[in-house]
Amino acid sequence: MADNPTLVRLERRDDGVAVVTLDNPKVNALSQALLARLGDIAAELTEAPPGAVVITGGDRLFAAGADISEFGGAAEAARITAAFHATLDAVAAIPRFVIAAVSGYALGGGCELALACDYRIASERAVFGQPEILLGIIPGGGGTQRLARAVGASRAKELCLTGRQVKADEALRIGLADEVVAPDGLHERALALAAEAGRGALVAQSLAKQAIDGGLSMTLVEGLALEQRLFTDVFHSEDSRIGVASFLEHGPGKAAFTGR
Numbered sequence: 195m196a197d198n199p200t201l202v203r204l205e206r207r208d209d210g211v212a213v214v215t216l217d218n219p220k221v222n223a224l225s226q227a228l229l230a231r232l233g234d235i236a237a238e239l240t241e242a243p244p245g246a247v248v249i250t251g252g253d254r255l256f257a258a259g260a261d262i263s264e265f266g267g268a269a270e271a272a273r274i275t276a277a278f279h280a281t282l283d284a285v286a287a288i289p290r291f292v293i294a295a296v297s298g299y300a301l302g303g304g305c306e307l308a309l310a311c312d313y314r315i316a317s318e319r320a321v322f323g324q325p326e327i328l329l330g331i332i333p334g335g336g337g338t339q340r341l342a343r344a345v346g347a348s349r350a351k352e353l354c355l356t357g358r359q360v361k362a363d364e365a366l367r368i369g370l371a372d373e374v375v376a377p378d379g380l381h382e383r384a385l386a387l388a389a390e391a392g393r394g395a396l397v398a399q400s401l402a403k404q405a406i407d408g409g410l411s412m413t414l415v416e417g418l419a420l421e422q423r424l425f426t427d428v429f430h431s432e433d434s435r436i437g438v439a440s441f442l443e444h445g446p447g448k449a450a451f452t453g454r
Contacts, residue, residue, distance in 0.1 A: 245392020
């Protein structure tokens with residue numbers, strides 16, 4: 195585990211939402227120590243899942259990217275990219291709805307962390323970008339892959355090859371952000387959406403997420419086969435029995451799920 199647990203804070207709220215807050219002054223750089231701590235938290239949230247997860251940073255900086263002071267030659271680069279991929283893959287694998295609440299700058303690794311989440315809510319002051327090319331390097335935390343899947347290959351190439359930053363309104367337009375809200379409403383909206391998800395059919399949510407994420411790396415035929423298997427699996431859950439019975443008796447949207 196990372197030596198300084200204050201680099202990332204974890205709060206488990208009474209409504210079932212887990213809030214993960216990056217806290218590495220001054221710019222929320224994603225240092226190796228911070229990535230180690232975030233990876234530990236992601237593992238904890240996978241082993242003992244909450245209802246949903248919100249990942250956020252500061253008002254001015256969600257995360258400014260990797261800690262450039264840790265850069266060196268190819269050997270250091272190999273360690274850094276391995277740490278980024280291990281941590282962000284762990285975040286992406288949390289079996290719950292993971293929401294990024296982005297205020298201020300989400301650049302480089304910060305943008306890659308937001309992309310590893312399932313859904314991105316941006317404040318009007320949010321700015322996204324993959325500026326690694328301005329250092330003569332490329333994204334190394336999944337940016338070339340997750341960004342292309344979010345905004346398309348052509349737009350991802352333009353952003354990665356120029357280092358251009360995009361503000362919240364453009365991020366929404368191109369699919370990099372999913373919602374844009376006023377700065378003072380960012381956390382309220384993210385927490386409300388997370389709490390709503392946390393009251394839902396959590397087993398089904400986990401399997402739906404697994405089907406979507408897994409299918410993206412498969413052919414259509416393979417993805418459809420995965421969906422068939424997981425559709426069958428979900429009927430082993432208590433929530434499936436509750437949901438079907440509630441629909442037949444009361445109509446849609448009335449079920450009180452247990453999360454099991």
